[in-house]
Amino acid sequence: MTSPKKSQHGKINLRQFLHPKTGHRPCECEDAVAYNLGNYRFAVADGATEAFDARNWAQQLVTSWVLEENCSSVAEFWDFITEQGLILSASWSNLKLPWYAEEKARAGSFAAFIGVEIDVDAGSWQAVALGDSCLIQLRNSKIVEALPISDAAEFNSTPVLAPSNTALQSEAAQKIVSKTGRLENGDSFLLLSDAVAAWFFQINENRRLNLLQHFMSLVSTGDEKRLANFLETERSAERLKDDDIAVIGIEVSRI
Amino acid sequence: MSDPFSGDSASKKSDFVAEVVNHTLHDLVIRCTKTEEVRNYYYVAVIGYGRIVGPAFRGPLASRNLVSIADVADYPLQVKNSYKRVADGAGGWVEIPVRYPVWINPLADGKTPMCEALTLVKNILENWVAEHPLSFPPTVLHLTDGESSDGDPDYVGRQIMSLKTADGPVLLFNCHITSLRREKVEYPSDETALSDGFARTLFQISSHLPENFLAAAAQLGVQARPGSRGFVFNGDPSSIVQFYEIGTSLTGMTPYRWMDDRSESA
Numbered sequence: 001m002t003s004p005k006k007s008q009h010g011k012i013n014l015r016q017f018l019h020p021k022t023g024h025r026p027c028e029c030e031d032a033v034a035y036n037l038g039n040y041r042f043a044v045a046d047g048a049t050e051a052f053d054a055r056n057w058a059q060q061l062v063t064s065w066v067l068e069e070n071c072s073s074v075a076e077f078w079d080f081i082t083e084q085g086l087i088l089s090a091s092w093s094n095l096k097l098p099w100y101a102e103e104k105a106r107a108g109s110f111a112a113f114i115g116v117e118i119d120v121d122a123g124s125w126q127a128v129a130l131g132d133s134c135l136i137q138l139r140n141s142k143i144v145e146a147l148p149i150s151d152a153a154e155f156n157s158t159p160v161l162a163p164s165n166t167a168l169q170s171e172a173a174q175k176i177v178s179k180t181g182r183l184e185n186g187d188s189f190l191l192l193s194d195a196v197a198a199w200f201f202q203i204n205e206n207r208r209l210n211l212l213q214h215f216m217s218l219v220s221t222g223d224e225k226r227l228a229n230f231l232e233t234e235r236s237a238e239r240l241k242d243d244d245i246a247v248i249g250i251e252v253s254r255i
Numbered sequence: 256m257s258d259p260f261s262g263d264s265a266s267k268k269s270d271f272v273a274e275v276v277n278h279t280l281h282d283l284v285i286r287c288t289k290t291e292e293v294r295n296y297y298y299v300a301v302i303g304y305g306r307i308v309g310p311a312f313r314g315p316l317a318s319r320n321l322v323s324i325a326d327v328a329d330y331p332l333q334v335k336n337s338y339k340r341v342a343d344g345a346g347g348w349v350e351i352p353v354r355y356p357v358w359i360n361p362l363a364d365g366k367t368p369m370c371e372a373l374t375l376v377k378n379i380l381e382n383w384v385a386e387h388p389l390s391f392p393p394t395v396l397h398l399t400d401g402e403s404s405d406g407d408p409d410y411v412g413r414q415i416m417s418l419k420t421a422d423g424p425v426l427l428f429n430c431h432i433t434s435l436r437r438e439k440v441e442y443p444s445d446e447t448a449l450s451d452g453f454a455r456t457l458f459q460i461s462s463h464l465p466e467n468f469l470a471a472a473a474q475l476g477v478q479a480r481p482g483s484r485g486f487v488f489n490g491d492p493s494s495i496v497q498f499y500e501i502g503t504s505l506t507g508m509t510p511y512r513w514m515d516d517r518s519e520s521a
Contacts, residue, residue, distance in 0.1 A: 049289055099354045100284050100328050101291035106351070168341060 010120035010185075010254040012040070015222040019231055019245040030055045031193045031246035032111075034062035041066040043115035044133050044246045046193040048161055050110075052101065057088055057109035057164055065115050072117055072126045074176045078166065081130075085109075085164035108165030114148075114191050118183065120252055125189070129177045132159040133246070134197035137181060138188040141213065143204065148177035152202035155194060185254040190219070195243035199234060219249035268400055268432060269361035271492055276301060276311075277357050279499045284328040284356075293328040300379055301358070304372035306365030312358055320379050331356035369403035373411040377418070380425055384418050392419060394426045396502040398495065400433065402453045412460025426462040428485030430498040439489040441497075442472065444482035454488045461486035464501070471504030472497075 014037070020029040030047035032055070043062040047054030064084055065071060071080040085108065092105050112131025119125065127135045129148040132155055137145040149155065163169035192200060203211050211234075218227040227247075234240035280299065287296045300321045303311035310320050314332030322330075337355040340348050380393050395415060418425040431454070440448045442464065449455050461484040464472065472479040475497050485502065487494050 052290055054290065097291060098329065099331075099334050099356055100288045100293060102354060103285060104288050104291070106353070 010252060012118070012120065012253070013220070013249075013251040014042075015219050015247070015249040017219070017222075017224060017227055017245070017247040017249075019228050021244055022232065022235060022242050024244075029244045029246075030058060031244040032058040032062045033191075033246050033248050034059075034066045035248065036066035039066075039069070040118040040120065041068070041115065042118070042189075042191055042248050042250060043113065044191040044193055044248055045114075045162075046112040046131065046133050046244065046246065048110040048112075052104035052107070053088065053092065053109050054111060056091075058111040058113075060084055060088060061111055061113050061162060062115070065113075072115070072128045072178060074128075074173070074178050077128045077130070077176055077178065078173045081113075081162050081164070082166040085166055088164045106165075108163050108168060110161040110163055112159060112194060113162045116189060116191065118189070118250065118252065120183075120254060123183050123254065124180060125183055126180045127178070130172065130175060131161045132194040132197070134190075134192050134194075136190040136192065136197070136200065137183070138190070138216075139184060139186070141209075141216070144187075145179075145181050146201075147179050149197065150201070152198050152205055155198040159194070183252055183254075185252070187252050188216070188220075189248075189250040189252070191246075191248040191250075193244060193246040195241040196231070196245045196247060199240040202239070216249075219247060220251065267361065267363065268434065269363040272398060272432075272495060273359055273361040275495050275499055276359055279503055280327055280358050281356060283324055283503060287324050288328070293325040295323045295325050297324040298322065298383065299324060299327055300376070302372055302375055302379075303359075303362060304368050305362065308368055308371045308375055311362075313360055314358070316358065320375075321383065327358065331358050332360070333357050366404035367399060367401045368405040369399060369408045370406045370411055373397070373408055373415060377411055377415050380415065380418050384420050384425070387420065389421050392423045392425045394502055395428065396499060397427065397429045398498070399429070399431055407456065409456050409460060412456075416460065416462060423465075424462070426465070426485065427460060428464075428498070428502050429457045429461045430487040430490050430495060431457060432487075432490040432495060435489070437489040439487065439491060439494060441477065441487050441490070441494060442479040442483040443486065444480065444484065449488065451488070457488065458484060458486050468501055468504055471501045475500060477501065 014035060016033045018029050018031055018033060020026055030049060032045045035042045043065050045058035045061045047058035061084060070076050088109060097105060112133040114129045114133040114135050116125055116127040116135050127147060132149055134149050135147055136143055160172050160175040163172055218230055231240060231245060235242050283297055284293060287293050298321050301311040310318055312319060315330035316322050335355045335357060337353050338350040339353045340350055376395055383393060412427060415425055415427050446455050446458055449458055464479055464483045464485050469479055477497055487498055
């Protein structure tokens with residue numbers, strides 16, 4: 001997809017939301033969101049807690065990707081994270097680290113990534129993903145597309161993530177998912193980090209439509225406080241894993 | 256421990272054991288490192304026994320029975336320079352310099368006062384489980400190269416196994432190593448392969464391997480099944496490495512295979 005210009009024939013309603021683990025401060029959240037309304041690029045990343053500097057890596061991936069013109073094909077995305085990884089590791093070069101942090105840094109950082117580029121005028125989208133953050137396309141409250149995961153059972157504790165040191169993790173390139181699709185007037189898109197994505201699929205599979213509709217309503221209205229309360233309730237009910245949460249909600253209106 | 260393993264005259268058992276223990280401590284620290292911070296998921300005691308019985312930590316941690324993993328991380332005896340082999344991304348390997356911490360030095364001295372050592376362990380754990388009643392129960396990895404020289408360890412072994420937290424009893428795993436070329440027995444579920452009375456004693460004071468540990472054993476290609484005890488008799492160097500890898504696998508993480516990744520110590 002070439003760089004889409006700001007739509008001449010439609011508009012989008014955009015919401016974004018970050019929520020840390022229970023009891024943690026927002027600044028401790030290792031999920032990141034970014035968007036660019038100049039090219040309609042939206043991205044979510046989820047830094048791996050075990051990795052070195054994961055919060056910065058997640059933030060760097062999303063903020064850099066939404067500024068790019070391309071980087072949605074498998075090869076382009078791999079080149080993109082390789083370049084970004086070099087920038088990240090260069091930022092560590094002057095740090096005086098203890099031996100254990102030095103070892104962590106040598107392995108590099110890791111994050112799950114999902115990014116989508118929407119061309120409202122052309123009625124199309126292109127997404128790229130690595131890891132277990134997800135894009136879900138909804139039409140009339142039904143899932144019409146989901147990637148790279150579409151089933152709650154597919155989530156596990158060891159997803160292949162976007163590495164900052166691609167030289168040590170070359171096999172990760174094979175796990176990049178790139179996909180294009182069509183959109184219609186009124187379609188919605190969700191970009192979700194893993195915990196809330198797994199919850200969404202599970203609730204959908206269990207036909208808990210009232211919960212899904214309530215969630216979508218809260219995302220659509222952008223009421224952050226009520227959405228946070230809702231997610232805490234779902235955590236308390238043990239339907240939602242206590243992990244950082246990132247949500248981007250996009251509603252497309254075509255004229 | 257001062258003698259070499261069979262067929263390997265260049266390496267004393269004590270040297271090898273010290274290296275494995277240092278690697279194990281290193282691995283535990285790395286598992287607890289989130290970004291540049293070490294979180295106190297574990298407390299660690301390293302007890303040596305021979306001419307004396309007591310803490311094996313040297314340097315800043317000397318004489319401390321029980322040490323938080325964050326202190327283990329920050330206070331090694333020394334940090335050595337070494338090299339590590341890593342993939343170069345093009346199908347080959349490159350060696351990169353690494354810093355490598357050491358907490359204990361090899362020591363082989365005196366007899367085998369196993370009962371005294373296990374009694375010290377029991378005393379440490381009694382206090383620990385009283386202070387941490389809800390924690391995962393402590394795991395004891397007991398390594399010996401000979402029979403007890405101060406009596407039958409059965410009683411104190413059972414005392415250790417009787418300690419518990421709300422999450423279950425203390426896990427006591429025993430690994431006996433030998434310089435002799437004898438058939439080794441690894442993680443048996445019964446005593447039929449044990450002809451030696453000392454071996455049967457150690458078997459009886461060895462806990463069953465819980466599910467997480469069985470999974471770790473399977474990942475390492477070790478034959479263990481439900482009912483297997485955390486017990487090795489007539490172990491060789493690979494037995495020691497696997498014993499520590501399995502015994503520290505309670506996080507459910509893939510055991511860290513370090514045997515092949517370090518090329519040289521400086």
